[in-house]
Amino acid sequence: MSTYDASFRIWRGDAEGGELRDFTVEVHDGEVVLDIVHRLQATQASDLAVRWNCKAGKCGSCSAEVNGRPRLMCMTRMSTFEREETITVTPLRAFPVIRDLVTDVSFNYQKAREVPAFVPPEGVAPGAYRMHQIDVERSQEFRKCIECFLCQDTCHVVRDHEENKNAFAGPRFLMRVAELDMHPLDAAAEAGLDRKSSAQEEHGLGYCNITKCCTEVCPEGIKITDNALIPLKERAVDRKYDPLVWLGSRIRRRPSS
Numbered sequence: 001m002s003t004y005d006a007s008f009r010i011w012r013g014d015a016e017g018g019e020l021r022d023f024t025v026e027v028h029d030g031e032v033v034l035d036i037v038h039r040l041q042a043t044q045a046s047d048l049a050v051r052w053n054c055k056a057g058k059c060g061s062c063s064a065e066v067n068g069r070p071r072l073m074c075m076t077r078m079s080t081f082e083r084e085e086t087i088t089v090t091p092l093r094a095f096p097v098i099r100d101l102v103t104d105v106s107f108n109y110q111k112a113r114e115v116p117a118f119v120p121p122e123g124v125a126p127g128a129y130r131m132h133q134i135d136v137e138r139s140q141e142f143r144k145c146i147e148c149f150l151c152q153d154t155c156h157v158v159r160d161h162e163e164n165k166n167a168f169a170g171p172r173f174l175m176r177v178a179e180l181d182m183h184p185l186d187a188a189a190e191a192g193l194d195r196k197s198s199a200q201e202e203h204g205l206g207y208c209n210i211t212k213c214c215t216e217v218c219p220e221g222i223k224i225t226d227n228a229l230i231p232l233k234e235r236a237v238d239r240k241y242d243p244l245v246w247l248g249s250r251i252r253r254r255p256s257s
């Protein structure tokens with residue numbers, strides 16, 4: 001087994017401020033960035049704060065920025081980098097720092113709460129739901145999400161624009177709206193909830209200019225932009241320009257005589 005010393009630059013600090021600190025850490029064959037952060041904790045910086053759980057790319061908690069790119073530390077192999085390279089690890093930039101590599105991601109939980117849940121169809125008992133396989137597969141892709149929030153972190157709409165956070169749910173939760181809107185059994189419309197309008201008006205779909213940066217960083221390989229955001233935009237636009245919908249809205253707006 002070969003080992004070598006790698007140069008790491010890690011952000012240390014808290015909500016009041018902080019700085020990048022340099023460390024030299026031993027690396028063994030087959031290790032990932034999270035192993036090195038753990039070795040740092042064990043040997044040189046026992047108070048270094050880092051969040052992780054599974055070390056298998058499934059819990060979504062070890063998200064950080066490695067050389068400026070949002071990544072899961074447990075899925076980023078050290079062999080990705082040249083041995084001479086200095087590897088910089090910083091907390092997710094779009095969320096407030098708690099300490100060191102740990103950020104407060106509660107923005108995402110707030111946005112999750114703002115998306116109304118699946119509305120069960122009336123008169124169909126749970127267990128009696130039937131869907132075409134193609135509809136099952138479509139939502140299965142979105143359900144691979146591990147809620148790492150790397151897509152939320154990378155999206156330029158909020159990354160450098162704190163002021164947009166109120167009006168924009170971010171790719172992960174627009175994907176959730178899309179999933180529900182495409183669900184053939186969701187009875188939101190019958191319950192008076194228009195998911196397409198709320199995508200535009202409440203969740204900020206119009207802010208997304210389909211740059212696909214969210215898709216590029218998704219560790220689950222979910223095609224967020226192509227399979228969720230663009231179809232949701234198309235459905236919202238279809239609805240807006242559907243002549244029958246337009247006529248219906250004109251009739252509803254007419255004052256009663």
Ligand code: SF4
Pocket residue numbers: 154155156157170171207208209210211212213214215225229
């Ligand atoms: S495609 Fe849309 S949601 Fe994804 S990063 Fe770009 S602007 Fe953000």
Ligand code: SF4
Pocket residue numbers: 144145146147148149150151152172214217218219220221222224
């Ligand atoms: S869609 Fe992908 S990048 Fe976004 S939270 Fe889910 S798994 Fe993470």
Ligand code: FES
Pocket residue numbers: 052053054055056057058059060061062063072073074075
């Ligand atoms: S520790 Fe669970 S995804 Fe990295």
